[in-house]
Amino acid sequence: MTKFGYKQTPEHIAKRKVCGPRNPMWKGTLEYLKRSIANHKSDDCLLWPFSKSYRDYGGVWYEGRSVPVHRLAFFFTHGHWPTPNGLHTCDNPPCFNPRHIIEGTQADNLADMRRKGRDRTLRGEQRPSSKTDNATVLKIRAEYIPRKVTAKYLAEKYNLALRNVVGILGRQTWKHI
Numbered sequence: 001m002t003k004f005g006y007k008q009t010p011e012h013i014a015k016r017k018v019c020g021p022r023n024p025m026w027k028g029t030l031e032y033l034k035r036s037i038a039n040h041k042s043d044d045c046l047l048w049p050f051s052k053s054y055r056d057y058g059g060v061w062y063e064g065r066s067v068p069v070h071r072l073a074f075f076f077t078h079g080h081w082p083t084p085n086g087l088h089t090c091d092n093p094p095c096f097n098p099r100h101i102i103e104g105t106q107a108d109n110l111a112d113m114r115r116k117g118r119d120r121t122l123r124g125e126q127r128p129s130s131k132t133d134n135a136t137v138l139k140i141r142a143e144y145i146p147r148k149v150t151a152k153y154l155a156e157k158y159n160l161a162l163r164n165v166v167g168i169l170g171r172q173t174w175k176h177i
């Protein structure tokens with residue numbers, strides 16, 4: 001019997017979500033982190049598969065405390081902690097690819113989000129990343145005739161990616177006009 005009042009089986013232990021010395025996985029996670037960073041040579045996101053503390057961020061027990069994985073990845077890569085914050089350029093919290101982690105403030109993060117047009121309050125042509133404008137969207141919808149004036153033809157005519165034109169025609173994008 002333990003202080004929890006029941007005998008802990010390996011199944012109980014494996015089910016525990018805590019990341020720290022009481023989690024039998026914790027000894028492996030730091031090694032996993034270092035090995036993954038060393039082996040990951042691409043610019044794709046590298047996702048943390050273990051317990052997620054810090055809400056969406058993964059945590060690793062390091063020198064007596066639990067540290068978010070992306071901060072630790074930055075630390076091992078650059079030799080210092082990201083100050084004040086480690087920010088994801090990929091907007092993917094469980095990612096710990098050091099190429100996607102930059103240091104900066106929360107204000108930098110918000111400015112970066114606005115620059116990329118991810119701010120949800122901006123729509124259509126207000127978005128800095130927008131490839132087209134209201135007038136073009138209306139023209140594309142007016143000119144489209146199934147099997148005659150195709151999405152591919154319109155994409156070439158207005159110099160847009162086919163998927164953008166398909167989104168406009170299917171009203172997955174530019175829904176507000």
Ligand SMILES: [Zn+2]
Pocket residue numbers: 044045046090091092095096097100
């Ligand atoms: Zn990433």
